[in-house]
Amino acid sequence: MKLWTLVENTSCNENLKNEHGLSFYIETQKHKILFDFGQSDLFAENANKMGIDLSKVDIAILSHGHYDHGGGLKKFLQINSFAKIYINKNAFNLHYNGTEKYIGLDLSLKDNERFIFVDDELIIDEELSLYSCNNAQKIFPINPYGLKVREENNFIDEDFIHEQYLLIEENNSNKKKILISGCSHKGIINIQNWFNPDVLIGGFHFMKLSVGTKDVEELKTYSKILNDTNYVNKEIIDNY
Numbered sequence: 001m002k003l004w005t006l007v008e009n010t011s012c013n014e015n016l017k018n019e020h021g022l023s024f025y026i027e028t029q030k031h032k033i034l035f036d037f038g039q040s041d042l043f044a045e046n047a048n049k050m051g052i053d054l055s056k057v058d059i060a061i062l063s064h065g066h067y068d069h070g071g072g073l074k075k076f077l078q079i080n081s082f083a084k085i086y087i088n089k090n091a092f093n094l095h096y097n098g099t100e101k102y103i104g105l106d107l108s109l110k111d112n113e114r115f116i117f118v119d120d121e122l123i124i125d126e127e128l129s130l131y132s133c134n135n136a137q138k139i140f141p142i143n144p145y146g147l148k149v150r151e152e153n154n155f156i157d158e159d160f161i162h163e164q165y166l167l168i169e170e171n172n173s174n175k176k177k178i179l180i181s182g183c184s185h186k187g188i189i190n191i192q193n194w195f196n197p198d199v200l201i202g203g204f205h206f207m208k209l210s211v212g213t214k215d216v217e218e219l220k221t222y223s224k225i226l227n228d229t230n231y232v233n234k235e236i237i238d239n240y
Contacts, residue, residue, distance in 0.1 A: 001170060001178060002027045003201065006046045007038040016046045021068035022182055022203055025052050028168060030127050034060040034083070035166060036182050037072030044075050057083045061130070063182025063202075064163040065091030070105045077112065086124070088132055089117040090162035094150035103147075118164060127171060132164045133186065136194050140187045160185040167195065189225050200226070 004025045011018035023043035026033040034057045037043055047054050054076065060083050062070050070091070077085075095104035109115075116122075122130045147158040166180040179195050181188070181202035188204045 001029075001168060004047075004050060004052060006043040006050070006052070008203075015049055017042055019068075021071065022063075023069075023072065024180065024201075025054070025057075026168070026180070028127055029171060030125070031059050032057045033128075033166075034076065034080075035180055036061070036063050036069040037076055039068040039071035041072055041075040043072050044079060055080050059083055059124070059128070060085040061164075061166055062087045062091060063165070063180075064088065064160065064185065065093060065095055065105050066183070067103050067105065069182050073109055074106060077109070077114065083114070084116050085112075085114055086116050086118055086122070086130060086164075088162045088164045089119060091117075093162060095158070095162075096148045096150055096155065098146055099148060099150075099155045127169060129167045129169075130164050131167065131194075132161065133191070133194050134161050136190070138187065138190050139193055140189050142186055158185070165191065165195070167197070192226055 006023040006025055007017075007019055008022050009018060009020055019039055019042050021038040021040075021042075022036045023038040024033075024035040025047060026035060034054060037060075044054060057076075057080050060076060060080070062073070062085065064070075065088070073085070076083075092105055092107060092110045094102070097103050118130050118132075120132045120134055124130065142160060144158040144160075148155040149158055163183065163185050168178040168180065170176050170178070176198040177195070178199040178201065179191070179197035181191055181200070183203045184191055188200075192200060
């Protein structure tokens with residue numbers, strides 16, 4: 001498997017621009033995959049500079065229904081004429097930061113015939129599967145950090161039921177499980193514990209924690225958990 005970061009919050013290459021958001025291009029033995037679309041057309045611009053032809057992508061996946069991961073959906077539909085796009089069935093709900101700022105998807109795209117709306121689990125083939133884990137035990141509670149979902153005239157705290165994760169299982173001698181997560185709103189420690197993957201790639205959503213403050217100890221704890229599978233599966237569960 002090979003993975004290219006098309007766009008994220010930072011860039012170490014002056015020829016490749018960055019933005020708040022995420023987009024990965026992934027090649028497996030069977031597929032050319034686009035995972036998330038950033039917040040604009042930038043993912044496509046960077047892909048072109050990297051020599052990646054997105055018109056040949058055969059599967060696209062949206063991790064969740066926020067603009068910084070799905071803003072480039074329209075652009076992808078323009079440059080790729082055939083790939084199905086796998087989206088959680090709740091992704092087009094009305095997502096807000098607070099009660100004023102809409103941070104959801106372009107609702108005009110909702111009825112596109114190329115979208116495949118996914119429930120809690122979908123086995124695509126022997127290599128790819130999608131999971132939302134909405135009914136899985138959460139060791140750490142979800143913190144919505146002020147994010148809301150609008151239901152008619154009411155705003156309720158986000159529970160991120162629209163977030164899904166891509167599990168790639170390599171069919172070779174390594175037999176590794178690679179998990180791709182877009183934002184990890186349900187908690188990266190929860191996600192690690194649910195899947196126990198060999199490789200975990202994606203956004204961990206630690207941006208609210210600051211290096212150089214009291215948050216450092218919390219970050220150290222999370223690092224230990226993520227690097228020690230036994231610690232995740234035994235000690236954490238015993239303590240909660």
